[in-house]
Amino acid sequence: MNNPINLDTLLIADxxxxxxxxxxxxxxxxxxxxYDDQNQFHAFETVTQSIQALPHMYPYTKPEGLLHIGDLWWEHLSKGSLSLPKxxxxxxxxxxxxxxxxxxVATSKDIVINAVPTWNNNYQMLEHQGITYDTFYxxxxxxxxxxxxxKxxxxxxxxxxxxxxxxVNDPSHNPSGYTMKKEEWIDLFRxxxxxxxxxxxxLINDMAYVDYADKNYDYFALINDHLKDSTMFLTFSGSKAFSLYGARxxxxxxxxNHVELLKEIDTKTRYIARSTYSLPSSFGFQVIEHLLKxxxxxxxxxLDETKALLKSRVTVLRSILEDKKIPYLPYEHGFFITVKTNQPLTVFQxxxxxxxxxxxxxxxxxxxxSSLTNKDINKLKEKLKLELFM
Ligand SMILES: Cc1ncc(COP(=O)(O)O)c(C=O)c1O
Incomplete structure (x- = not known):
């Protein structure tokens, strides 16, 4: 499926x-x-200190990387709520x-189904790998x-x-900020x-923004209780969690619960890693290790202070949109709010x-x-009008 909005987010941002x-x-x-209210890139002080405390030697690791750090990260995320084989x-x-x-795990005979609006890169990634992509609102x-x-x-x-x-991209969906309710997840599993x-x-859940959601329920316990016979893939991003975008x-x-399938996938992922980029960088993972320990x-x-910063910006922006009767998608958590329009490319211009x-x-x-300062939000108060989105 072709990307209806074929523009590169990174170029527009640049x-x-x-x-x-x-x-x-x-x-x-x-x-x-x-970005903070002085328009400076937001780095966590604790992450910066962990970078300064790093060792100065970086020998080769393995294609799967330093798995014990993955264990630490997983424990931090799931807090022991998920005990299924993984x-x-x-x-x-x-x-x-x-x-x-x-x-x-996928070939050109397979398909990925995803709700839109969505993270733009999904189109490119699936096209590049020759996998069919289908979407629905x-x-x-x-x-x-x-x-x-x-269905x-x-x-x-x-x-x-x-x-x-x-x-699925949940919680704190990019671009709407929607977080699925517990009942919606249970219905999805069913x-x-x-x-x-x-x-x-x-099922795949891209959990890139999980750290920025207030936990209304335990996402990991939910998987533990409802996964049953299914296999689920979870992906995480240290870019967002630790503000370590460039460390990759x-x-x-x-x-x-299918242990043979798990083993097969594990062997395949290591093989693909070894034969494409060889192994992940150990630098960023050692930062995470130091930070978590x-x-x-x-x-x-x-992290709580950062979430509070986002929340305060969102509160003001939402009240502006509501005052001006500009409709937006249901927001719960995260970096983005999306205003509705049927003409996104024209409105963008x-x-x-x-x-x-x-x-x-x-x-x-x-x-x-995430990148709108308070000053900018106040400017939006003057500039935004419903007519701009029609
Ligand atoms: C929905 C979503 N998934 C995944 C990512 C991947 O981020 P990264 O590759 O920097 O970890 C992003 C980044 O913008 C995203 O918005």
């Missing part, structure tokens, strides 16, 4: 950043990483985790995750493809299990003419609250 340095009126809502491999970012997953009339349409998509896909992967096709139908740290975790409480405090830089997505315009 243009906005360079114009911003020349013109104070430019509002930059493009960047999917956190295998993990350290990767080059969350992007690398998804790449490795597709390269290892994420929300039904009740503004819940549209499981009925997903229709799965039914159709099973007639034409060998393996079917349902890709739907997948109703097919009784554990070797053809799989990520992890792919496969959870399944020696700076844990302080890091968690910093119009906003640019008003010096407001955003990212167009399917049926919407994404505002990255």
């Amino acid at each position: 243009e906005a950043r360079s114009l911003q340095t020349q013109d104070d009126d430019v509002i930059n809502a493009t960047i999917g990483s956190i 295998k993990h491999i350290l990767t080059l970012g969350g992007t690398g985790a998804l790449y490795l997953l597709y390269r290892s 994420m929300f039904n009339k009740e503004i819940q995750y549209d499981l009925n349409t997903l 229709e998509k799965i039914d159709h896909a099973l007639l034409h493809h060998e393996k079917v992967f349902v890709l 739907l997948i299990q109703s097919y009784q096709l554990h070797d053809r139908l799989f 740290v990520g992890m792919l975790v496969t959870v399944s 020696h700076q844990y409480e302080l890091y968690m405090k910093e 119009t906003l640019k003419e008003h010096k407001i830089f955003t990212i167009p997505v399917e049926f919407g315009i994404r505002f990255a609250v």
Whole structure:
């Protein structure tokens, strides 16, 4: 499937950043990483200290990377709530985790089904690997995750493809900020299990923004209790979790009661890693090791402060949108809010003419609250109008 919004997010963000340095009126809502209110890249103090405390030698590791650090990271994320059999491999970012997953388990006879709007890179990644990609609009009339349409998509896909992967990005979805309710997840598990096709139908959850969600329920306990016969792939990003974007740290975790399948996937992922990039960088993972072992409480405090910063920006932006009756997708957590429009590319250009830089997505315009300073949000209060999105 072709990307209806075939623009590169990183290039748009680059243009906005360079114009911003020349013109104070430019509002930059493009960047999917956190900038503070002085417009400076947000680094965690504890991460910086962990970098300074690192060893100065970097011998080769293995294709799977330093797995004991993966264990530490997993313990930090799941807090012992998930005890099902699993295998993990350290990767080059969350992007690398998804790449490795597709390269290892999917072929050109397979399909990935994903709700839109979505993270733009999914189109490119699947096209590059020759895997069919099908999408559906994420929300039904009740503004819940549209499981009925997903079911229709799965039914159709099973007639034409060998393996079917349902890709979800939860919690703190990019670009809407939606977090699925516990009941929606239970219904999703039930739907997948109703097919009784554990070797053809799989779930993937891209959990790149999990650290930025307030836990209304335990995501990992939920998988533990409801996965049953299914196999699920979880991908994580150290870019977002630790503000270590350039260190390229990520992890792919496969959870399944089918132990033979787990072993097979583990062997394949190591083989693909070895024969493409050889092994992940150990630098970023050693930062994570030091951080989780020696700076844990302080890091968690910093993370909470960062979440509070995002929340305060979101609160103001939402009240502006609501005052002006500008409709936006249901937001719960995370870096982005998406305003609804049927003309994303035209609206994107119009906003640019008003010096407001955003990212167009399917049926919407994404505002990255992660990079919007308070000053910028106040400027938006003057500039935004419902007419701009029509
Ligand atoms: C939804 C989503 N998944 C995965 C990633 C991957 O991030 P990285 O490769 O930097 O870990 C991103 C980054 O923007 C994202 O937005």
